[in-house]
Structures are given as C-alpha cells and as structure tokens.
Amino acid sequence: MKSTETNGKSTSEKSLRAQLISDLAKLGEVASTDGALFHQRVAEKYSLGLTDMKALSILLGEGPMAAGKIAARLALTTGAVTSVIDRLEKRGFVHRAQDPDDRRKVMVEVNTASLAGGPNYYESIGEAFVRLHETYTTEQLEFLVEYHRAGIELTRQQIAELAQGRGARATADEQDRADAVVRRNRD
Numbered sequence: 001m002k003s004t005e006t007n008g009k010s011t012s013e014k015s016l017r018a019q020l021i022s023d024l025a026k027l028g029e030v031a032s033t034d035g036a037l038f039h040q041r042v043a044e045k046y047s048l049g050l051t052d053m054k055a056l057s058i059l060l061g062e063g064p065m066a067a068g069k070i071a072a073r074l075a076l077t078t079g080a081v082t083s084v085i086d087r088l089e090k091r092g093f094v095h096r097a098q099d100p101d102d103r104r105k106v107m108v109e110v111n112t113a114s115l116a117g118g119p120n121y122y123e124s125i126g127e128a129f130v131r132l133h134e135t136y137t138t139e140q141l142e143f144l145v146e147y148h149r150a151g152i153e154l155t156r157q158q159i160a161e162l163a164q165g166r167g168a169r170a171t172a173d174e175q176d177r178a179d180a181v182v183r184r185n186r187d
Contacts, residue, residue: 042121048087051076055084056093056110064097064109075163 009017036050043053051074058073059065065073071081085108088094092114099105133141 038125045119045121046091046093048091052084052087055081056088059094059108059110064107066099066105066107070108075159 039053040050043050046053048056055070055074058070062073067081067085068078070076070085071078074081074084076084085094085096088108089096092111094108095111096106097109099107133144136144
C-alpha cells in the first residue's frame with residue numbers, strides 16, 4: 001500500500017497520528033475517571049469527602065497555607081473551606097497554627113504524625129506505579145514528566161477559567177495561553 005507525501009508526512013503517518021491523539025483523549029478520560037473513583041474510595045476509608053481529601057493532598061504537596069489560599073486552590077468559598085478544615089482537624093489530619101510572619105493570619109498545617117500513625121491507602125498504588133515507572137527508559141521518563149507538567153498547567157488554567165464563570169469554549173486569549181503551554185513543552 002502506497003502512502004502519499006503531504007507536508008513531509010505520509011498519509012499513513014497522519015492517520016496514525018490522528019488515531020494516537022484520539023486514543024490519548026479517550027485514555028485521559030478513563031484515567032481521570034478511574035483516578036477520581038480511586039480517590040473517592042480512599043476518602044471513604046478515611047471517613048472523609050473527596051473535597052476534604054483534595055485539600056489534604058494540596059497541603060501535603062504544597063505545604064502549610066492560609067484558608068483563603070486553600071479555598072482558591074479548591075475553587076471554594078471561604079465558608080465552605082472552613083468546614084473542610086474543621087472536618088480535617090476533627091479527624092486529626094491538620095491543625096491550625098499562627099503564621100510566624102503575620103500573627104493575625106492562621107495557617108493550616110498537616111499533622112504528619114497523625115497521618116504516619118494510621119493506614120496508608122495510597123501505598124499499594126504508589127508502589128505499583130513505581131514498578132511501572134521502572135520499566136521506562138530515562139528519556140521516556142523525562143517525556144512523561146514534561147507531559148504531566150504541561151497537562152497540570154493546562155488543567156489549572158481550565159479550572160481558573162471555569163471558576164471565573166467562563167463557558168466551555170475557550171476565548172482567543174485563553175486558547176493563546178493554552179497554545180503557549182503546548183509550544184513551551186514542545187520546544
């Protein structure tokens with residue numbers, strides 16, 4: 001079977017590329033859904049809601065922060081985030097502490113001793129992913145890291161747009177920002 005050249009790419013290569021892009025979109029949806037379901041199950045094991053778990057995850061990943069910043073990261077009202085913090089504090093997962101730089105501010109910190117003393121429902125999946133990652137070359141891992149960083153940035157942009165009440169369609173400026181992320185990661 002002969003393939004024709006167009007812009008330096010054969011039609012069979014273009015077809016394969018289109019199929020791979022379609023597969024990535026579908027697999028991304030499945031991974032997102034399955035990830036959300038996994039997090040929901042873990043949240044249930046800790047007797048928490050999914051939003052509570054996401055708040056805890058943000059604090060673990062980004063360190064102590066003020067309630068207002070947690071609210072912004074989760075796109076919640078300050079009243080709603082106060083309830084989240086109250087539930088996490090009641091379970092012993094976080095505590096409120098005075099900001100050393102501004103005594104008027106209260107920071108929310110993870111109680112690592114409490115977490116370390118209980119079951120870790122993420123441990124088995126973490127170990128499974130380590131085994132998976134060990135099967136990739138260094139170059140493949142570098143690509144995966146770049147891909148995930150770009151995906152996180154694009155997702156955070158979309159979260160911000162939705163939080164600002166923008167519709168599902170990107171404006172020209174929003175599309176330009178998304179395209180800049182793609183270009184930056186391609187170069």
